[in-house]
Amino acid sequence: MKGLKEFFSRHRPEIVIFAGKGGLGKTTCSAALAYHMATQEGKRTLCFSTDPQASLSDIFERNIYGQGVIELLPNLNVVEIDADRRVSDYQQSIKRKILDMYGLDELPAEIEEYIDSTSAEPAMYESATYDAMAELVAAKEYDLYIFDMPPFGHGVRMVAMAEILGKWVEKITEARTQVQEYEAVAATLKGEKATEDLVMKELVDIRNKIKTFTDLLTDSKRTAFFMVIIPEQMAILDTERALGMFDALGMRMSGLILNQVYPKELLEKPNLSEFLKNRIEMQQHYLGIIREKFGDLVVAALPMYTREPKGLQMLAQVAEDLMYPKLAL
Amino acid sequence: MSPFWLVALALIAYYVAYRVYGKWYDRTVWRPDPNRTTPAHMYMDGVEFFPVNRYVLWGYQFKSVAALGPILGPFIAITYGWLPAFLWIVLGNFFIGWLQDYGAIMVSVRNEGRSFGPISYEFTGAAGRNTLLYFILFYLWIISATFIFLIATFWNIFPSTFVATLGILVTGVLVGQMLYRYKMPIGTITIIALILVVVSIWLGMRLPTPKDFLGPWTLAFWAAVTCVILYLASILPMPTFIQPVNYVAFFPAYLAIVLILLGALISPLTGVILQQPAWKTAYAPFVGPIWPILFVAIACGAISGWHSLVGSSSTSKQLDIEPDAHPVGAGAMLSEGMLALASVTAYMVLSPDELKGMTNIGAWVLGATKLTAPYLGGDVSKAVLTTFFGLTLVIYALTVQTLVTRFWRLVAGEIFGESVLGQKHVATFIGLLIPWIFAVSGSWINLWLYFGGSNQLMAGLAIMLITIHLARVKAPTIYTLAPATFMIVTTLSALAVQTFYFFQATMYGLANGKPHPAFVRPPLDQYPGVAIFLNGVFVLVGAALFILGIRMAVLTYRAYGRFRAAPAAPAAVAGGSKE
Amino acid sequence: MASKEQKGEEKRPGFGEMMKGVLYGMASHGHVMAALRTRMYLEHLFMFITLGDMLGIPVLPPYYSLRILPYAVPNIKSWKMRVFRERDFTDAIY
Amino acid sequence: MTTLEQFLRAHPDLRFIFTGGKGGVGKTVTAAALAYFFATQGKRTLLASLNPVHSLSSIFAQDLTGGEIKPVKGVNNLQAVEVETKDVVARYRENISRRVREFLKWADIPVDPRPFVDIAVTNPAFEESAMFDKMMDMMVQEKEAFDVIVFDTAAVANAVRLIGLSKIYGLWLSRMIESRKEALSLRVQLAFRKDKVMEEVKKDPLLADLLSMNERFNQVKELLTNGTQTAFFFVTLPLALPISVVKRFITMVSAYDIPVGGVLVNGILDRKVAEASDEEYLRNKFEEQLGYLQTIKQDLGPMVRSFIPLYPQEVVGLHTVATVANDMLHYMPDFWEDL
Structure with a gap:
């Protein structure tokens, strides 16, 4: 040994x-x-x-x-x-973000309930x-x-x-990219400028985080x-x-x-x-x-x-x- | 006589239809209300429902309804002389055509933007919708068969058009790539596309395909090539294939219309005159008597069922305010009437010599060239113009047919569900194989009349649905009930006549052991058994269309009676809520 | 298309604008609709695997989905409408 | 101190027994011994392992795998099951992926939707939910067939989840039901074939699933919090880590109103064994043990129900289970009183 x-x-x-x-x-x-x-x-x-x-x-x-x-x-x-x-901190931060983004005083009940109940998701x-x-x-x-x-x-x-998670984020990014592509083409054809997709930014961020870590985890040298x-x-x-x-x-x-x-x-x-x-x-x-x-x-x-x-x-x-x-x- | 006078007369008639009859009809029947919330606003989702300005919508509706029907239909119609065709295009449109297009949009707008499937479901129940579904299944086969046949024929008789068509397709794919992959601005893309269109035409002229190179099988070959293209169009993503090709095709196709109309309008100056007789006969053998055949021969110029499918599918969901329906629906249809007139004109200027027999499907190109060459460079440009007009014919047929094939696949998906037959590739294959066989059979005029019959029958049924709605909300119905009845009776008769011809041909074939010469063409004349069998199949197809049509007619008349007798429907049923 | 909220009494556009509208309608509007519809279905896919449980379909852990939620908030209603609208084969002509 | 025997006598109607504790403390063995005991009392007993990794088969030295309830050979009245979730998970996935595909009926999209659907229904946590589901199933369905059901609730993490779930699961379920109902009513509202869609909606398998889950959940919640029918036993070793786990655990469980049956102390090194030789190992261990037992007595004293000695052999085979069952009821370390 x-x-x-x-x-x-x-x-x-x-x-x-x-x-x-x-x-x-x-x-x-x-x-x-x-x-x-x-x-x-x-x-x-x-x-x-x-x-x-x-x-x-x-x-x-x-x-x-x-x-x-x-x-x-x-x-x-x-x-x-x-x-x-x-988990609960994270939920709070999402709630706050929604309030800030839309200048709301309180969350729509449906959204609030949705966020709260996510803590029951086993994963x-x-x-x-x-x-x-x-x-x-x-x-x-x-x-x-x-x-x-x-x-x-x-x-x-x-x-x-x-x-x-890695696959998941790949897939949603793929779907989102395509969504954006079609959106952009519709805008081009209408002679408008495609708007920047904030969701995409968020996704890229999530993906980088997950990918970096997953790559690291599965790399037997590291x-x-x-x-x-x-x-x-x-x-x-x-x-x-x-x-x-x-x-x-x-x-x-x-x-x-x-x-x-x-x-x-x-x-x-x-x-x-x-x-x-x-x-x-x-x-x-x-x-x-x-x-x-x-x-x-x-x-x-x-x-x-x-x-x-x-x-x-x-x-x-x-x-x-x-x-x-x-x-x- | 110069074609100018006819075009001018028609313009006046259409103006009256639009301004006088149309306005009166609006006041009496539909009473469009700018303050009533349209589905575009009520259900706005930015995808299917959203308000679109009326000019855009007019352009869209016109583009969607204008196809090969008004261009080629008159060719058969002038079998009886140009005058009946002319009168039908003017009067049919005046009293029936635009009422249908307009009514289809309005009835949909007043029923939450529903398309004809759901509307027929609501008015005539599941039975009505299912009948319509199966009817459309056959209807699309027939359209496909005629269009595939025509495309194949055009490629054969205009040797320079095949490569030009390929050029357009490739340009379309490139445009798709420039849009989606390289995200280039649309102006740049358009300029490149237009240059490539010109290059395509030039290449087409430089590289003509040999005529009849496979003998009797040439047409079958070209039809198969068409099917391959259509197959791709059906299974490839629509926004990267069909749509960009349509975009590229739009420019030459509409330039052609403008050129012909212009040619007709300035014909007093260019000296082009009418050479066809105004009246020829009231009965053409194997085509049929002037009634009902004339009314189905001009498949789209005066009225067309396809229009109400389009109008209620997308246009109605994007109507900003109700009064827009008039310019969009009525306006587009009357414009289509002009297109049909331009085509009639193109045929009328040909001498009887030039229009020899029923075989010269390219007559339109000949006439169009004749109308336009005088002001576009004379004899020198004739070769270019022939290629150009030939190409636009192919384009008209191909762009519509791509949509039809795809639509057939969706209908098959609806009917066959998750079974193999409803599967994307299988459905597309069947949706092309059967029309290919039909196309090769060569009975194209009779198939065209099946197509016209079912298409105009579709229109009659659409007007019946409109009438049912009007009866439901207690609005005057006679202005639509009468045309609907006329159309339904006429088209059912036409279908019956054509079915009877095929029946006769089949019997003749069975009795003589060889197919009837008027109902067979090479290569099938070599295979009498197959030809006779196909004639038999056409009897069945005709019968199916006829029976489904009758059934749908009965259902709509019953519904009409029921709603007529019922007390006034509440406001909510009549359309959107009042603001 | 920009929606015009003022109904009925919009001012008449000039000829150039009309022609632009017509040309756009003929050449591109169908394409735009096809692109939008494709986009819609892709978005359905996207939303299913991020916020699918909003439709009562219990799908993947929404830990990272929650980060998407704020951006989706204003569109959730219309998304649901789009997802649940029953479509007929006659709606597919465009 | 109320002994296990006294406790069981005072709770003659116990029907659902759970064992919990830190990993490696001997939960499964204890659960097996408890089940064995009930069976020998003439009660129809079911021993259910809710572990993701089962060990009942090796403990009883017979094949109990396969997810089916099987009689334990050699003991009357005792049946056992190593609960499998594969079928539940598979059904779940198929169900969901069918719903999702429905929405894409008219979708003409340049991507194959299947991998998207697959990734949406791939979730290791489904297994946990499924396990919980199976547990609920058993509590509701096997109630009649058995007098007592003993659940071995796996490593502490899972057990926490299981108990935690029972609280938030309700919230989650009711929201799911609400969303589903909203979705279905929207479907009807936006349908043109209202009657047909209504029929479909009435038969919606997802909603039916959710509702039945909810119903079972409510029944189970009631059973779980019923002190005469249910008891949670916590197993610990005389070591610092397991003790603190049990302490935390008890606080949590009590907060959820789940009745605590008591603490079972496993792995007691008997004084006689320790003093029989002069090895440093056993002596030191015994010394150390006294300290920990003192802690147990101080912090958990009234909850302690029994002691199980440390055996020279691993507990494998029916006879050893019998020994544990016997010791669990009768063994009493002589030094406990003096601590």
């Missing part, structure tokens, strides 16, 4: 994404990597959690949820977005998260962005979403995807499924990170409790399967820590294990 250090010596991604099922340690890995990159490699790093469970706050032991970008240490910036609030929440990510990346303020993906659909959904896995049957099945989804999207997984592994050496301890012995043996069994199934894809393995990894000190430990894994598969 080569470790992430080796990976980063060969690759210089601008974005690192941790995907996978919830509860396996994605957030911990994200936080640890961010900590390492910021403090050891001197990279301006942003760690972004899209996980609605707000665990970044717990890991850094500081409430950062919905507070915007916070600089925890020099170079180490974290943000945990409150997607709900983002609204994800789109808002996506938009927040795109916006941060577009600002280009950091050398490295680390995203902790939400657990639903293994975070792969987010990429699928990027793809769909974006690295890691998935966290633990040596249990269900996690293995899940990982296989996620890899399938990745393939379907035409994307490549940069590596798997094994977590919560009991050191095999423990077995040699003479008075090992039956309990631990059983667990370790079970793990060994699944590790074998992992080796067989994923082999070289596993880039790092984290031991089962004796304490829940939180706080900067523990993070330093996790980071160390991530970069230079001591465990062998």
Whole structure:
């Protein structure tokens, strides 16, 4: 197992994404990597959690949820977005824009209701998260962005979403362009000047944003995807499924990170409790399967820590294990 | 006699129709109200409904209604002599023609801008609309058959026109590209287009196509080429093909009208005189007796059903104020009458020698050249003028036919829905294959009369719909009921006569084992079975048109009776709300 | 075409203007209508995938659609009218 | 502390059980154990997994895939289903794309409208709505066939969405219905064949769908907020992250008037196991656990219903589910009282 250090010596991604099922340690890995990159490699790093469970706050032991970008240490910036609030802010801004554009005092009821009820659209929440990510990346303020993906659909959904949004904006731009073309011709024939299309301007803006980000996400040179896995049957099945989804999207997984592994050496301890012995043996069994199934894809393995990894000190430990894994598969 | 006097007389008649009869009729029947909100304002959506100034609308309506009908119809009509044709064009227009065009616009304006499909639905129910739908399906086949035949014929008899036509099409496509892709100003585009039109004519003269090069199959070949062009027109986006081609075609086509009218008006100076007899016969074999045939032969010059379809489809939705309907509807129709007169004139100036037999479809070109050459450079320019007028004939036929083919596809889509037959490519293919077969059959005069019959019948039915509306709002109906009845009886008779001819021909064919010589042309004379079969098909087509026509007539008369007996309709039904 | 709100009592245009109108009507008006209609259907498509749920058709997440909404506000009514008007085959002659 | 047993005795009419919690805390296992328990009590029980990625099959070590309700082999009265949404999504898409195509009947446009329609109906979130839809379906339709339905509501994000949805979904639905009605009445108004269009409008499948969805939604909302029939159980581990998730979760759920059944603490390292050896691992872990359990007791004390020990093996197979079900009701860590 080569470790992430080796990976980063060969690759210089601008974005690192941790995907996978919830509860396996994605957030911990994200936080640890961010900590390492910021403090050891001197990279301006942003760690972004899209996980609605707000665990970044717990890991850094500081409430950062919905507070915007916070600089925890020099170079180490974290943000945990409150997607709900983002959605409602966005809705407000649209309302205000309509009022301003037409000099209205209040919105037509139909429009107001329409805007309000969009928060019920299940994808609204994800789109808002996506938009927040795109916006941060577009600002280009950091050398490295680390995203902790939400657990639903293994975070792969987010990429699928990027793809769909990309296609969507392509299509509506195409339709709009044609609308404009015909409008322009009608105007030309009438001897009038075609009016500038404000919608088009907006679309170009949206498209640039989505396209830049989606291109970045799908460029394996600039974006690295890691998935966290633990040596249990269900996690293995899940990982296989996620890899399938990745393939379907035409994307490549940069590596798997094994977590919560009991050191095999423990077995040699003479008075090992039956309990631990059983667990370790079970793990060994699944590790074998992992080796067989994923082999070289596993880039790092984290031991089962004796304490829940939180706080900067523990993070330093996790980071160390991530970069230079001591465990062998 | 100089054609001038005829044109002058007609002008006076039309002036009276427009100013005196028209104004009186307006006061008595429609009472257009400048304050009544028109659908253009009521439903303004900037796409279908929006007010357009009356000059523009007049130009649009005239352009949409003026086609090959008034140009070629008189050619058949003068079989009986020019006087009956002349009288029909003047009087038919005076008492019937403009009333229909005008009424179609008004009835639509007073019914929320609805077109004839919805109006027939409202007045005569689903049965009426469906009958109309199927009637139109056949009607369009027949139009297509005649126009495809004519285009093919023109290309063959004017060898310089094919390349010129191609030039116009290519220019049209270029204009589309300049407009849509390069977004050039329309002035520049027009200048380039006009230069290219001249180049096209020049090229056409330089590169004549060989005459009859495939022997009897030449016509079939040219008809197939026409179908290919029409196919493209039907499936390509309208704004980038049909419309720009129309734009380019507009200039030569209308220049031709202006030149002929001018030629007729200054004929006392140029010395061109009438050479055709005013009266020839009351019965032409295989064409039919003067009544009802004359009235359907001039397919558009005096009255045409196509006009009310156009008028109620787009024009009525864009009428700014009700009084505009008079100049737009009546004005355009009377102008069309002038176009028909100009054509009659073009035929009249030909000597009986020049107009030999019924085969010379190019007679109009000959006459037009004769009328205009004297003031356009004399004999030297004759070759150019022949190409030019030949080309305009093709253009008239082709531009209308592109719309007809596309329209047929939409009708097929409506009838066959999402099944294969309603599918864009399949529908277009069928909408061209059948007319192609019809065209190749060669019974073009009789087909033309089918076309005229169904077209004028359409007009009669349109006037009936107008009459129903008037009955509904308790306005005087006699001024439309009488013409409608005359048109319906005449056209049904004409259809019956033509169907009977085809029936006779089929029987003759079956009895003798070879097709009747008057109802077959090369190449089908080589295939008697096919020719006889086609005659049989034409019997069926005629019967279908006849039966659908009768059905629609019955439905409209019934509706008329019903509305006549009903108490006055509330104001809302009578038209837009009062402001 | 510019709409004339003052009805009935517009001043008579000069001959040149008349001819311009007539020529435009003959040469271009049909084309303009065809272009406008094509534009309309394209706009239908555009609106379906941005604000389709305004028609009670639950379509894509309108997160970015909302940014289009302000521009569409004044046209929503006429858009609905255009979408829902039942069209007949006889409306398609232009 | 009211134990799970006491709680269940006090709520004999419970029909809908939901489990929630952070990912990886053992929700599915807990749900399976609860269902197993109800089944052994002689209640006709349905265990429904609403996860986008199902694991019922691996937990019961038998094939429960396919989206059909299947009996669980080896347990009387217990049936299970791994809910699939493909059919709902496909029907949904087809329905919408047909409506859209209708509007383009006369459209003569230079583009192929199909990809536009496709993109308009491609939405990963449809699956979530569809899942919610299926859940509503089950609550309304399978009510009679089963005495108890246990829902495993997937990772917390989905569960939040599911619950959140139940509030805004109503708003969204009623707006959709309104728009659709407006659309249909406009259609009639702008039709020339009013009677024909009226017929079509009456049969409008979209509106029918929306209305039935609304009706089901109202029924479900009532059921969801009914404390004698419904209970939400939250699963946590004695670790900081899952605990804070559960806390946030409970606040939210209560705000929606959804009855909370209680908190189930999973993965308890028993004192005996920890002290049986002198490994640092277990000792440290036990120490750490005491701290977290203290937090739980402090913050969630009265809500705690049961404890599930940490097993040396992964919970896979029917017998282990049985063990969990048994422990869930009877296991009590001896140090809880002293915390």
